[in-house]
Amino acid sequence: MANLKYKNIGQKMVPELETLEEALGHLETVFPEAISVKRKDHQNVIKLKNNISTPPKPKIERLKNVITQLKLQKEFVDVAAHELKAPLTIIKLSLENFKTGVLGPLSEKQKKVIERMEWNVIRLTRLTEDILSLARLENGRAKIRCLQQETAKFLKNVISHFEDWAERQHIRLELKIPKKLPLLCIDVDLMEQVLSNLMSNALRYAKTKIIVTVTANAHEMLISVHDDGEGIQEEHLPNLFQKFSALKESSQNAKHQSTGLGLAICKKIIEDIHGGKIWAESLKKMGAKFSFSLPLQCLCEK
Amino acid sequence: MSQGKTILLIDDEADLREAIKMKLEAEGYQIEQAANGVEALEHIKRNNPDLIVLDVMMPELNGYQVCKRLKEDEKLKHIPIILLTGRAHSSDQFWGLGMGANDYITKPFEFHELLSLIAQHLND
Numbered sequence: 001m002a003n004l005k006y007k008n009i010g011q012k013m014v015p016e017l018e019t020l021e022e023a024l025g026h027l028e029t030v031f032p033e034a035i036s037v038k039r040k041d042h043q044n045v046i047k048l049k050n051n052i053s054t055p056p057k058p059k060i061e062r063l064k065n066v067i068t069q070l071k072l073q074k075e076f077v078d079v080a081a082h083e084l085k086a087p088l089t090i091i092k093l094s095l096e097n098f099k100t101g102v103l104g105p106l107s108e109k110q111k112k113v114i115e116r117m118e119w120n121v122i123r124l125t126r127l128t129e130d131i132l133s134l135a136r137l138e139n140g141r142a143k144i145r146c147l148q149q150e151t152a153k154f155l156k157n158v159i160s161h162f163e164d165w166a167e168r169q170h171i172r173l174e175l176k177i178p179k180k181l182p183l184l185c186i187d188v189d190l191m192e193q194v195l196s197n198l199m200s201n202a203l204r205y206a207k208t209k210i211i212v213t214v215t216a217n218a219h220e221m222l223i224s225v226h227d228d229g230e231g232i233q234e235e236h237l238p239n240l241f242q243k244f245s246a247l248k249e250s251s252q253n254a255k256h257q258s259t260g261l262g263l264a265i266c267k268k269i270i271e272d273i274h275g276g277k278i279w280a281e282s283l284k285k286m287g288a289k290f291s292f293s294l295p296l297q298c299l300c301e302k
Numbered sequence: 303m304s305q306g307k308t309i310l311l312i313d314d315e316a317d318l319r320e321a322i323k324m325k326l327e328a329e330g331y332q333i334e335q336a337a338n339g340v341e342a343l344e345h346i347k348r349n350n351p352d353l354i355v356l357d358v359m360m361p362e363l364n365g366y367q368v369c370k371r372l373k374e375d376e377k378l379k380h381i382p383i384i385l386l387t388g389r390a391h392s393s394d395q396f397w398g399l400g401m402g403a404n405d406y407i408t409k410p411f412e413f414h415e416l417l418s419l420i421a422q423h424l425n426d
Binding site: 093 | 315317318321322324325328359388409410411412413
């Protein structure tokens with residue numbers, strides 16, 4: 001009886017462990033400095049997985065260890081978040097103390113340097129957040145809550161956050177949203193992350209306008225963000241959604257530079273969580289067009 | 303008016319306390335510090351600060367536990383508590399507020415965000 005129970009529980013855990021193994025692999029890529037520590041854990045996980053798939057002399061103790069291991073790995077991202085954010089906060093606030101004159105007056109030249117440092121702290125913060133949200137999405141730690149949303153209202157709300165930025169760059173935002181659209185079943189926070197990512201990318205490259213188009217048929221909704229910038233060279237298209245594959249941007253200031261993880265995060269959110277599809281197209285001199293489709297039937301709660 | 307109002311900063315990171323202290327003092331607040339939850343509870347009972355800025359992730363007694371103890375104490379539960387959290391999960395924030403915290407702010411934050419929360423809870 002105990003053996004059977006152990007086997008059943010063990011089998012249930014195998015896919016979990018496989019995900020974990022994969023996530024650890026990714027963590028090694030994004031935190032190279034942690035490799036030596038992680039590698040040991042990684043091997044332990046593989047060992048445990050093999051033990052579980054072919055249970056030798058099953059012991060509940062061993063299963064407890066597996067669970068502890070799993071919990072530890074999942075907590076890793078949260079601990080990493082705290083450990084990375086603490087120093088960032090200190091640097092950020094200290095720079096702000098300089099900039100706002102709390103520590104005495106600064107020359108124009110000094111102010112410029114402080115500002116450059118601030119932008120790069122922002123960049124590092126964004127990178128940290130992207131790495132952590134990717135790690136959460138990959139090891140299943142992200143909390144997903146799907147809700148029915150009025151499509152047009154949701155889209156307009158997200159896009160409205162970009163109006164000021166667009167205006168400053170003299171870029172027109174065009175929305176082509178039909179009056180009647182079906183409801184969308186989405187995780188609002190995650191989907192906002194996707195749209196924001198596509199919008200800020202488009203704003204980085206657009207020359208005069210960005211067109212957001214929505215269409216729907218009986219099964220799915222199609223949303224696309226199309227800028228009128230230089231477009232993307234064909235050879236780059238297949239790799240765009242991989243981590244750190246972002247094209248090197250020429251002399252953008254750090255404040256608006258991409259982290260290189262945004263599209264990888266979008267792909268995870270659209271394809272793995274919402275069961276949709278995301279892709280990019282580029283026509284010569286016609287700018288870049290990023291589109292995603294979402295099934296109308298909610299797939300979140302599998 | 304911020305003049306004379308006392309704020310207790312509880313965080314195990316001395317550098318963070320120092321950075322926040324500089325700014326808040328420049329804004330006219332009196333700043334006191336504690337490096338952990340145990341020290342903080344003693345300090346609060348003795349000095350009765352006007353507001354508490356409390357880090358969540360601390361060794362031994364964490365921010366949630368400090369928060370809970372303060373809010374269970376009839377004499378101390380009126381003191382507003384702003385939690386500093388490293389996480390952006392909304393459930394963690396709910397948990398913090400469930401423990402009785404009056405507000406929370408997610409690291410890394412900017413001073414103007416912290417200042418406006420402080421002013422709001424001190425009714426400045």
